[in-house]
Amino acid sequence: MxxxxxxxxxxxxxAGVYMILQKQILKIIIGTALLSxxxxxxxxxxxxxxxxxxxxxxxxxxSYVDPLPQALILTSIVxxxxxxxxxxxLAYRTYQTNGTDxxxxxxxxxxx
Amino acid sequence: xxxxAILPILLPLLTGIILVFLNKRLPLVRLITRIMVLVxxxxxxxxxxxxxQNGTIVLKAGxxxxxxxxxxxxxxxxxLLVVTANIISVACAFYAFKSLxxxxxxYYFYPLFQxxxxxxxxxxxxxxxxxxxxxxxxxxxxxYGLIVLGGxxxxxxxxxxxxxxxxxxxxxxxxTVSFLYAVVGTVNMAQLAERVGEVQQDGVLTxxxxxxxxxxxxxxxxFPLYFWLPKSYTVPPTVISALFGALLTKVGVYSILRVFSLxxxxxxxxxxxxxLILAGFxxxxxxxxxxSTNNVQLIIAYNIIPAVGYMILGIGVxxxxxxxxTVYYLLHDMIIKAAxxxxxxxxxxxxxxxxxxxxxxxxxxxxxxxxLFFIAxxxxxxxxxxxxxxxxxxxxxxxxxxGHYVLGIIGLMTSLLILLSVIRIFINGFWGEPKSEYVPSxxxxxxxxxxxxxxxxxxxxxxxxxxxxYPTVQTIADQMVDPINYIDSVMKE
Numbered sequence: 001m002x003x004x005x006x007x008x009x010x011x012x013x014x015a016g017v018y019m020i021l022q023k024q025i026l027k028i029i030i031g032t033a034l035l036s037x038x039x040x041x042x043x044x045x046x047x048x049x050x051x052x053x054x055x056x057x058x059x060x061x062x063s064y065v066d067p068l069p070q071a072l073i074l075t076s077i078v079x080x081x082x083x084x085x086x087x088x089x090l091a092y093r094t095y096q097t098n099g100t101d102x103x104x105x106x107x108x109x110x111x112x
Numbered sequence: 113x114x115x116x117a118i119l120p121i122l123l124p125l126l127t128g129i130i131l132v133f134l135n136k137r138l139p140l141v142r143l144i145t146r147i148m149v150l151v152x153x154x155x156x157x158x159x160x161x162x163x164x165q166n167g168t169i170v171l172k173a174g175x176x177x178x179x180x181x182x183x184x185x186x187x188x189x190x191x192l193l194v195v196t197a198n199i200i201s202v203a204c205a206f207y208a209f210k211s212l213x214x215x216x217x218x219y220y221f222y223p224l225f226q227x228x229x230x231x232x233x234x235x236x237x238x239x240x241x242x243x244x245x246x247x248x249x250x251x252x253x254x255x256y257g258l259i260v261l262g263g264x265x266x267x268x269x270x271x272x273x274x275x276x277x278x279x280x281x282x283x284x285x286x287x288t289v290s291f292l293y294a295v296v297g298t299v300n301m302a303q304l305a306e307r308v309g310e311v312q313q314d315g316v317l318t319x320x321x322x323x324x325x326x327x328x329x330x331x332x333x334x335f336p337l338y339f340w341l342p343k344s345y346t347v348p349p350t351v352i353s354a355l356f357g358a359l360l361t362k363v364g365v366y367s368i369l370r371v372f373s374l375x376x377x378x379x380x381x382x383x384x385x386x387x388l389i390l391a392g393f394x395x396x397x398x399x400x401x402x403x404s405t406n407n408v409q410l411i412i413a414y415n416i417i418p419a420v421g422y423m424i425l426g427i428g429v430x431x432x433x434x435x436x437x438t439v440y441y442l443l444h445d446m447i448i449k450a451a452x453x454x455x456x457x458x459x460x461x462x463x464x465x466x467x468x469x470x471x472x473x474x475x476x477x478x479x480x481x482x483x484l485f486f487i488a489x490x491x492x493x494x495x496x497x498x499x500x501x502x503x504x505x506x507x508x509x510x511x512x513x514x515g516h517y518v519l520g521i522i523g524l525m526t527s528l529l530i531l532l533s534v535i536r537i538f539i540n541g542f543w544g545e546p547k548s549e550y551v552p553s554x555x556x557x558x559x560x561x562x563x564x565x566x567x568x569x570x571x572x573x574x575x576x577x578x579x580x581x582y583p584t585v586q587t588i589a590d591q592m593v594d595p596i597n598y599i600d601s602v603m604k605e
Contacts, residue, residue, distance in 0.1 A: 035280065035283045036286075040369050045290075046294035047294075069290070072299075075246060076245075079246070079253075083256075087275060091277065094272055097263065106272065
């Protein structure tokens with residue numbers, strides 16, 4: 001199971017990097033979203049997948065899920081959610097102000 | 113007692129939140145900011161004094177024992193940096209009143225500014241690698257808000273790149289932390305150091321170390337990942353550039369310092385060798401950038417990069433002398449970068465242009481600005497008796513002692529070129545005759561000089577009063593060479 005998840009996360013990374021290298025702003029944002037999904041999958045996989053077990057360690061319980069990655073992934077999801085929505089707004093404003101969403105045309109000279 | 117450690121984060125955080133609600137009443141916001149930055153500086157100074165006198169304060173959140181809960185570690189290194197960050201926050205707050213237009217002030221400059229300080233303090237204080245990521249995000253999100261503040265064409269253009277590159281490195285950071293968790297089963301820095309020491313850092317851990325280095329190198333603007341820095345740091349208003357230049361890259365450098373002096377210190381021939389090579393390239397390429405342009409703000413922004421090179425050189429050499437130099441240089445560089453951005457900002461405001469070729473003879477009308485800039489330039493290049501000298505001396509002495517002659521010589525040569533790059537501003541901008549075809553706009557700059565002078569006082573103090581600061585820094589470095597000191601201070605009950 002861990003192997004499949006790792007491969008899946010790897011595929012998400014590949015797709016994410018490919019999208020980041022595109023020229024259109026929206027595609028780049030989708031790329032960052034894919035990247036963060038890949039990262040989150042990695043976190044949950046690294047804590048060993050134990051399905052159907054509680055994330056609680058108490059006396060007498062021998063089989064449990066590591067709760068820490070779940071706490072980490074939650075934090076990380078919230079952050080990437082916030083940043084992605086900020087990025088979408090920023091992309092829209094960039095498009096409005098600069099009149100283009102092509103990164104090739106967004107390279108500028110000195111700001112004078 | 114241990115709860116004191118959270119105050120440097122909590123105070124600016126609460127202030128920021130309160131300021132959001134008061135946003136409509138600008139005079140009140142200004143007053144609260146003024147009071148709170150001073151209160152904050154006083155509080156962190158007291159805590160720092162306490163920590164240096166009585167040893168590290170460890171805050172265990174919710175009273176969970178160390179490896180299980182979240183810890184904040186206020187050790188002397190972190191507290192020195194927090195104090196310096198707050199000195200800069202005071203200067204920036206007072207500079208902002210005089211330099212920002214009201215529109216920008218209204219659009220949440222002060223709350224974002226306070227949140228940035230909270231994030232920076234948190235990153236310095238945390239004793240947990242995942243929390244380092246969280247605080248990185250806090251300060252980055254505040255910086256995203258600040259860098260687009262005002263919304264001009266150039267700001268949008270450059271800030272988009274800045275945000276994407278930071279987002280990418282953040283995601284790499286999370287992934288690396290999860291790798292590290294899978295290998296050693298903890299994210300607490302003290303426990304990480306202990307366990308990595310037990311397994312003597314095999315190949316997998318060294319790979320993870322390099323991944324972390326890439327993450328911090330992106331945040332700290334190390335060769336070859338500094339390309340995003342110069343332009344994105346010059347597009348926002350001066351006070352924001354100063355904040356970024358003084359604080360953000362230094363958090364990256366601090367993270368490298370922490371991770372590569374505490375956790376990954378068992379395979380020096382790989383990790384620290386890479387640090388040395390990168391430091392050499394960072395020094396050379398950064399200073400070439402600084403010499404390549406006539407835009408005064410860009411010259412100062414490029415000068416951030418060789419400074420990072422010096423600090424990484426000190427970490428790569430990894431002897432007590434060089435590490436002391438790195439810490440000293442870190443303190444110096446935060447202050448001097450903010451001061452230089454302020455002075456250049458005032459210069460640009462006065463001349464009405466940032467093109468060096470259109471300036472001249474400013475010192476005739478603004479002698480104070482000119483001489484302050486001269487002092488700042490000498491301090492940046494590391495001439496005695498100013499603060500840059502001591503840090504550079506220690507780093508380079510460490511390099512020569514450990515036999516890194518080539519890097520030592522590169523460091524010395526770079527120093528000269530840095531002096532050339534800033535003294536060019538002085539010679540062309542301040543000396544000579546005013547150029548008749550370009551009339552300076554003559555904006556008043558009195559209020560902008562005072563915060564810079566305030567920072568320069570600290571530069572001179574760090575240089576002339578080195579005997580007050582240096583023993584503390586040397587103690588910090590002596591303890592840093594052996595990770596067991598940090599581990600013991602955190603793990604002890």
